[in-house]
Amino acid sequence: MSTPEFTGFDVDTVADAVRQPxxxxxxxxxxxxxxxxxxxxxxVVVVAVAGVAMLPLFGNTGRGGWTGPDQPPVxxxxxxxxxxxxxxxxxxxxxxxxxxxCFTVRFRHTDDGGRSWTDDEMTRYRTSFCGKDAEGNPLSxxxxxxxxxxxxxxxxGDQLRLSTDYGxxxxxxxxxxxxxxxxxxxAQPVFCQWSQDCGALREPVAVSSTGTVYRLxxxxxxxxxxxxxxxxxxxxxxxxxxxxxxxxxxVARSVDRGATWTTWQSTQGANVIAIAGVSxxxxxxxxALPPPGGPQPTEVEGTSQLLRxxxxxxxxxxxxxxxxxALENRCLVVGSDGSLLLVETGNREPSNxxxxxxxxxxxxxxxxxxxxxxxxxxxxxxxxGYAWLYGRDDLAVGxxxxxxxxxDGTAWTRxxxxx
Numbered sequence: 001m002s003t004p005e006f007t008g009f010d011v012d013t014v015a016d017a018v019r020q021p022x023x024x025x026x027x028x029x030x031x032x033x034x035x036x037x038x039x040x041x042x043x044v045v046v047v048a049v050a051g052v053a054m055l056p057l058f059g060n061t062g063r064g065g066w067t068g069p070d071q072p073p074v075x076x077x078x079x080x081x082x083x084x085x086x087x088x089x090x091x092x093x094x095x096x097x098x099x100x101x102c103f104t105v106r107f108r109h110t111d112d113g114g115r116s117w118t119d120d121e122m123t124r125y126r127t128s129f130c131g132k133d134a135e136g137n138p139l140s141x142x143x144x145x146x147x148x149x150x151x152x153x154x155x156x157g158d159q160l161r162l163s164t165d166y167g168x169x170x171x172x173x174x175x176x177x178x179x180x181x182x183x184x185x186x187a188q189p190v191f192c193q194w195s196q197d198c199g200a201l202r203e204p205v206a207v208s209s210t211g212t213v214y215r216l217x218x219x220x221x222x223x224x225x226x227x228x229x230x231x232x233x234x235x236x237x238x239x240x241x242x243x244x245x246x247x248x249x250x251v252a253r254s255v256d257r258g259a260t261w262t263t264w265q266s267t268q269g270a271n272v273i274a275i276a277g278v279s280x281x282x283x284x285x286x287x288a289l290p291p292p293g294g295p296q297p298t299e300v301e302g303t304s305q306l307l308r309x310x311x312x313x314x315x316x317x318x319x320x321x322x323x324x325x326a327l328e329n330r331c332l333v334v335g336s337d338g339s340l341l342l343v344e345t346g347n348r349e350p351s352n353x354x355x356x357x358x359x360x361x362x363x364x365x366x367x368x369x370x371x372x373x374x375x376x377x378x379x380x381x382x383x384x385g386y387a388w389l390y391g392r393d394d395l396a397v398g399x400x401x402x403x404x405x406x407x408d409g410t411a412w413t414r415x416x417x418x419x
Contacts, residue, residue, distance in 0.1 A: 004171055068352070080106065082198075082390075082403055082417065083146035084383050088113045091146045100132035101138045105154055107146075107167040108418050113400075117418035123167035125154045145199035148207035155200035164211035177205070179217040182259035187214050189231040191383055193274050194240075195260050195329045204229050204258060206238060221252035221261040231384065232277035238271045240285075253313050255280045264313055271363070274332040275383075276340065281312045283339065284364060286323075286332045306364045319364045331382035336407035339388050341387040343380035352379035355389040359409035370409040373402075388415065 013114040080094025091109045105125040107415050108117045127140040143155040148210060153173060154161045162173035184191060187206035190294045192198035202225040206214045222241035227249075230238045241250040252263045274286040304323035307316040331343035340360040346353040354374040358367040375391030378401040382388070386407055390400035 008038050015231065016321045017161055038047070049290055058286060079239065082202045082381055082388065085149040086337065089149050090114065090415070091149060093144060093146055093152070095144070098220060101132045103127045103140055104140065105142055105143050105144045107152055109166060110151060111324050114416035125161065125167065125170060127156050128159060129157055143200040145192070145201045147205060147213055148188070149208045150211040151213050153200045160200065162213060162242060162354065164213065177213045177215045178215050183214055183257040184208065188255045190229060191231055192226065192229050193331055193382065194203055195273060195331050196381060198226055198229070204237060218259065221263050222250045226276045227272065230275050230277045232279055234279045234281040236277055238277035238283050240271070240275050251275065251285065262313060273330055276332045276334050278334055282310050283313065284308050284332065285316065286330070321364050322366050331380055332389065333382045333384050334388060335409065339408065341382065341409055343382055343387045343389060345380055346378040355380050357387060357409060358391060371412065373404060
């Protein structure tokens with residue numbers, strides 16, 4: 001197949017502006033969600049795939065984790081990060097430094113739209129290594145992913161631990177996961193997006209209603225961890241991978257539940273903020289571009305570009321979106337009615353920590369603001385078919401106490417978080 005070409009990118013500018021750091025630095029930068037960006041994308045088809053699976057999927061989530069001093073651990077006075085697992089079900093998880101370097105990941109779940117939440121005395125994970133090194137850094141910096149209502153993954157140093165019973169017991173994840181050549185028809189691939197962090201995930205996984213977690217045994221689309229995983233409504237899985245600065249990002253698609261993948265690789269490193277898959281043929285890539293002639297900043301806050309494919313990724317076209325300059329924390333998903341929902345955080349200033357929800361009905365060309373939520377928390381979240389804005393009523397207390405949840409940008413539901 002021919003190589004899709006895109007104009008408007010200056011590869012030489014990128015080559016001069018970014019340098020390849022050591023791999024450890026890349027991982028640190030990735031966990032801090034800091035990216036350089038390129039001004040060009042040229043994708044090349046690498047692998048061919050087989051037929052389409054036609055199973056509808058409900059959007060799941062699986063990302064999270066504490067990432068450093070600029071994002072302190074969740075304190076126990078408010079719930080933490082919301083992971084929607086169904087219309088009325090969700091998990092809230094967060095990392096808590098209980099006693100100077102002994103971290104605890106806490107999980108609570110609800111099945112009634114947030115009206116009641118489980119106690120977390122037994123549903124938690126305590127890190128294996130406590131204390132701090134000579135420089136004051138914690139010996140363990142846990143990452144977590146909520147895979148489903150009852151299945152949670154925690155990366156604790158070089159240990160990967162899995163619970164399939166709401167966090168009550170934990171096993172070695174490598175042994176607890178079931179390796180398959182393709183995800184079973186009734187298992188749901190786990191969603192994650194760059195702006196919210198894929199957490200403990202280093203590969204696509206799927207989870208069944210009984211909590212069983214499946215991993216793929218075939219060759220992965222990339223040797224690097226995924227930056228985005230998006231299961232579309234028809235069963236197609238779209239994903240992106242990013243090796244590091246001045247490196248090519250990879251876009252991957254599977255239409256047979258992970259058995260085989262088609263991949264496209266850019267000629268230079270590009271900042272893919274989000275991928276949103278509509279079907280096997282249609283998907284969107286949200287990219288941030290640097291200012292013309294300007295230096296490469298350390299945060300993702302450049303001109304937005306939205307690319308769309310309608311032929312399964314063989315070609316991509318710039319839709320000419322009217323989105324404002326890209327922010328670091330921005331989620332893009334397909335709404336329940338086929339529209340595009342985008343939510344983004346505020347500018348992190350205490351006086352204007354306002355989150356925003358936008359919607360597009362014309363394939364991403366025009367987004368309009370449908371809600372601004374100025375409740376001093378400023379965070380956002382999303383899953384395929386859903387988006388939400390965090391807020392709190394008592395401004396004297398830290399952390400959010402609810403989210404405002406929408407499926408179409410018009411109707412909003414208040415979803416309480418645990419105390």
